[in-house]
Amino acid sequence: MSEADMAIIKPEMMMKSYIWLETTDGSIQQVEQEIAMYCPMICHEVLQKGLGAGSSKNCAISLPQRVNPAMLSLILDYCRFHQVPGRSNKERKVHDEKFIRMDTKRLCELASAADSLQLKPLVDLSSRALARIIEGKTPEEIREIFHLPDDLTEEEKLEPLKNLMDDPRIRLLNRLYAKKRKELKEREKLKGKEVEERVDERSVDDLLSFINGKDHKVVKTSKSKKKNKKRKEHKNKVSHNLHSKQQGVQIVDETASSLGGVSNLPSMEDDIFSLKTDSEDGYVDDGMDPVLKEMLDREVEDFARRLNSSWVLSSGQERQPVHFSINGNGATRRLTAFQVMLGSLILLMVFGWQVPEFCGVTVKGNSRVRISGLTGTEGEDEWFDLSYLILNEASDPPKYDNVPADREELVGDVLSFTLLFPFELQLCISELELTLRGHKPLYAHIIELREL
Amino acid sequence: MNNLPEDCIAKILSLTSPRDVCRSSAVSRCFRSAADSDHVWNHFLPSEFPEDFRAPEGLPTKKHLFFSLVHNPLLLHGSQLSFSLERSTGNKCYMMAARALNITWGHDQRYWQWISLPDARFKEVAALKMVWWLDITGKINISLLSDNTLYAAYLVFRWNLDPYGFRQPVEASLVLAGTEHDDVQPSMVSLMQNPGSEQGQRAELRSDDWYEVQLGHFFKRRGDMGEIEMSLKETKRPFEKKGLIVHGIEIRPVLP
Numbered sequence: 001m002s003e004a005d006m007a008i009i010k011p012e013m014m015m016k017s018y019i020w021l022e023t024t025d026g027s028i029q030q031v032e033q034e035i036a037m038y039c040p041m042i043c044h045e046v047l048q049k050g051l052g053a054g055s056s057k058n059c060a061i062s063l064p065q066r067v068n069p070a071m072l073s074l075i076l077d078y079c080r081f082h083q084v085p086g087r088s089n090k091e092r093k094v095h096d097e098k099f100i101r102m103d104t105k106r107l108c109e110l111a112s113a114a115d116s117l118q119l120k121p122l123v124d125l126s127s128r129a130l131a132r133i134i135e136g137k138t139p140e141e142i143r144e145i146f147h148l149p150d151d152l153t154e155e156e157k158l159e160p161l162k163n164l165m166d167d168p169r170i171r172l173l174n175r176l177y178a179k180k181r182k183e184l185k186e187r188e189k190l191k192g193k194e195v196e197e198r199v200d201e202r203s204v205d206d207l208l209s210f211i212n213g214k215d216h217k218v219v220k221t222s223k224s225k226k227k228n229k230k231r232k233e234h235k236n237k238v239s240h241n242l243h244s245k246q247q248g249v250q251i252v253d254e255t256a257s258s259l260g261g262v263s264n265l266p267s268m269e270d271d272i273f274s275l276k277t278d279s280e281d282g283y284v285d286d287g288m289d290p291v292l293k294e295m296l297d298r299e300v301e302d303f304a305r306r307l308n309s310s311w312v313l314s315s316g317q318e319r320q321p322v323h324f325s326i327n328g329n330g331a332t333r334r335l336t337a338f339q340v341m342l343g344s345l346i347l348l349m350v351f352g353w354q355v356p357e358f359c360g361v362t363v364k365g366n367s368r369v370r371i372s373g374l375t376g377t378e379g380e381d382e383w384f385d386l387s388y389l390i391l392n393e394a395s396d397p398p399k400y401d402n403v404p405a406d407r408e409e410l411v412g413d414v415l416s417f418t419l420l421f422p423f424e425l426q427l428c429i430s431e432l433e434l435t436l437r438g439h440k441p442l443y444a445h446i447i448e449l450r451e452l
Numbered sequence: 453m454n455n456l457p458e459d460c461i462a463k464i465l466s467l468t469s470p471r472d473v474c475r476s477s478a479v480s481r482c483f484r485s486a487a488d489s490d491h492v493w494n495h496f497l498p499s500e501f502p503e504d505f506r507a508p509e510g511l512p513t514k515k516h517l518f519f520s521l522v523h524n525p526l527l528l529h530g531s532q533l534s535f536s537l538e539r540s541t542g543n544k545c546y547m548m549a550a551r552a553l554n555i556t557w558g559h560d561q562r563y564w565q566w567i568s569l570p571d572a573r574f575k576e577v578a579a580l581k582m583v584w585w586l587d588i589t590g591k592i593n594i595s596l597l598s599d600n601t602l603y604a605a606y607l608v609f610r611w612n613l614d615p616y617g618f619r620q621p622v623e624a625s626l627v628l629a630g631t632e633h634d635d636v637q638p639s640m641v642s643l644m645q646n647p648g649s650e651q652g653q654r655a656e657l658r659s660d661d662w663y664e665v666q667l668g669h670f671f672k673r674r675g676d677m678g679e680i681e682m683s684l685k686e687t688k689r690p691f692e693k694k695g696l697i698v699h700g701i702e703i704r705p706v707l708p
Contacts, residue, residue: 066455111464112456127460131467139479148480 019046020060023069028060031076038079040118064116070106071113078122100129104145107133461486466495470518471540490514496542497521502535502596504528518542525573534573538705543598545704547608548590549574553701556587571661572699579612580696586622589683590701594629597672602706604669605682608662608699609643609655615695618643621652622686626668629678638685641665643696662699669706 018030019042037043045061063072081087081095100107111126134142143150456464465473465487473496477487486492493514505528511517518537525536525547532552536545550566555578557563563583566576580586588607597603605626621640627633640652643665655665667682682701686693 108456111460115457115460123460123463127464128467130464134464134476135468135472137472137475139475142476142479142483148483151481152478152484 017055020055020057021072022060022062023067023072024063024065025069027069028057029069029072032080034083035076035079038083038119039075040120042117044118064113066109066116067113068109071109074106074110075113075117075119075122079119082121096125100125104130104133108146458482458486458489459491462489462491466492469540470496470542488513488515493518498537498542498544498598502528502533505535527574531575538707540707541598541601541705543601543705544596545702546592546596547573547700547702548592549576549700550578550698551576553578553588553590553698555589555698556585557583567697569697574700577700578698580694580698582692582694584687584690584692586686586693586696587683588685588698589681591679591681592703594670594672594676594678594680597703598705599672599674602669602671603703604706605667605680606664606702606704607667607682607684608658608664608702610662610697610699612695612697615644617686617689617691617693618696620689622684623688624653624665624667624684625682626670627681627683628670629676629680639668641667641684664702667701 017033019033019036020028020030021036021042022028037046041064042061049061067075078099081099082092087095102110107126107129111123111130114122114126133145137145142148461483465476465483468476473487473492477484479487490513497514497518505526507517508520508524508526511520519539521535521537522539523536525534525545527533528535529552532549534547534549537543538545551574555564558578563581565579565581567579568575569577590605607624621642623638624641625636625638627636642652642654643663645655653666655663658664665684667684670680682703
């Protein structure tokens with residue numbers, strides 16, 4: 001080009017058209033037209049209002065509230081880069097990666113502003129960046145990062161899980177149950193009862209009280225053993241797991257009534273009632289909550305003592321076959337537990353995500369369940385002493401950040417955080433023993449065990 | 453973040469994973485309503501469902517549909533194919549019933565019996581009485597699967613009381629459409645968990661109390677078509693095999 005040409009072109013090039021934009025705080029600035037028009041919202045405004053719009057300070061285009069001056073300048077920088085047609089995709093990508101590096105607060109503002117200006121590419125970019133931040137974080141962390149209010153009630157936090165626990169194994173186990181039950185009955189006949197009266201009674205009492213809508217009559221087998229009062233050690237861990245009294249009793253009511261609604265039970269219930277003989281001396285029949293709480297405390301603590309305490313805590317559980325470090329109780333306890341099982345206890349077990357193999361009754365709602373069983377290893381099977389395993393609706397979620405990052409359970413993850421076990425489970429008693437195979441339940445307090 | 457409208461939050465959440473969205477629903481009220489919104493869960497549901505798919509009734513939201521499909525496989529194709537979703541990504545999983553497989557001599561009562569088991573997903577499973585020529589093949593159309601996913605096929609089985617003839621590894625192969633059978637080298641897999649048999653894939657116990665052994669894996673790209681053929685064979689050793697119970701062949705994404 002000759003100089004003359006350049007001379008002619010330059011002035012023309014100088015005559016860019018500008019658009020005036022006004023942000024909500026009143027400040028007005030002018031922006032090159034092609035840059036501003038890159039934003040669909042501005043473009044729309046200009047076209048809609050006619051040629052005069054934005055052409056001078058007086059009729060500046062007002063921008064939505066979510067666009068503050070700082071964001072506007074960011075957005076305009078973005079537009080300035082991208083509206084140049086000659087850039088390669090790679091260039092654009094590199095620019096975007098750099099562009100999006102900013103602190104979270106500004107990123108949110110940017111996403112908000114871009115959304116109100118309908119600038120889709122920038123919305124996508126900032127959304128993806130925010131998604132990357134959110135990924136893998138616990139709810140507490142997310143709240144912290146974004147300064148969000150913790151405005152959900154405990155119940156609400158637990159709610160999402162309620163509807164999600166519909167394990168297909170339940171249906172399978174339903175069917176297995178019938179078969180196993182038969183086998184058990186046969187074995188019972190073969191074995192000949194070595195009944196430990198206490199155990200039976202207790203279980204019956206438990207059962208009765210459970211059915212009657214009060215739980216906690218759980219006078220456990222531990223009465224026969226001298227318990228160490230290691231209360232303090234475990235109290236902190238487990239006492240907070242005891243749900244509020246009201247809810248505890250309520251749950252039992254719920255469950256009791258749902259039990260009533262379960263089919264296949266009538267014959268069993270008759271058995272149970274007929275089995276009731278002597279009553280326990282320590283039988284508290286009035287649902288006194290402090291007593292309940294204390295008894296549960298003791299049970300839970302005992303349980304925690306006897307089994308891995310991590311079982312109770314549930315947080316940080318690895319996915320592994322349930323493995324308990326109890327040794328040597330095998331033989332005698334086996335029979336006991338077996339009798340316990342046969343002594344018609346209610347087995348209601350709630351394991352949020354993984355269903356262990358038990359046969360039992362279908363229960364709906366949240367429930368307190370007690371389980372007593374066996375423990376030890378024999379051959380390939382591991383089976384467990386589940387006494388004093390107390391199933392409860394937890395009131396105090398374990399800290400989420402105890403959960404390892406590689407956990408796979410989807411709902412399990414949420415469960416370990418929220419602790420509610422909505423459930424509808426049938427559990428199978430496998431052979432003679434209660435085998436807990438598969439994966440460790442996230443959080444389980446099983447209060448009662450009953451074999452149908 | 454407080455200032456972001458709900459649909460922005462929903463958009464951001466839909467770019468994460470189902471797990472993260474579940475966690476998000478416990479963050480705060482506004483996050484919860486975004487996390488539970490259909491927009492987000494629609495994003496995780498497959499964009500294409502198999503032909504005879506009918507969403508189960510009574511599910512109020514897309515989130516419920518998602519989890520229903522994760523936990524409760526649906527039976528399609530005349531109850532011979534089960535359809536479910538893999539929960540961390542929403543990818544499609546299938547299991548073909550034994551009846552849908554081509555089992556040589558399967559129709560002959562002397563060799564295979566068809567029984568019903570209480571914990572089987574399908575009405576019938578194939579129980580091997582005795583056979584010399586063991587040849588189980590299944591075919592599935594690759595277009596049923598989710599795009600850009602690494603899949604693996606597993607034979608789901610268990611043993612009856614008295615299995616025989618399976619101590620040695622057997623042949624497993626997975627052939628994609630358009631590949632010549634001769635070009636594919638079958639791999640050796642062990643159905644029994646003998647400590648001695650180190651070569652190849654081994655059978656693993658599943659959480660539903662069946663065993664599975666991997667027959668092969670493949671990557672499904674967008675636009676892939678045709679049938680995949682998966683098979684398990686033992687036709688070379690001159691002795692009989694007994695005691696295998698075949699549930700079906702499951703095809704599911706390989707998780708990292």
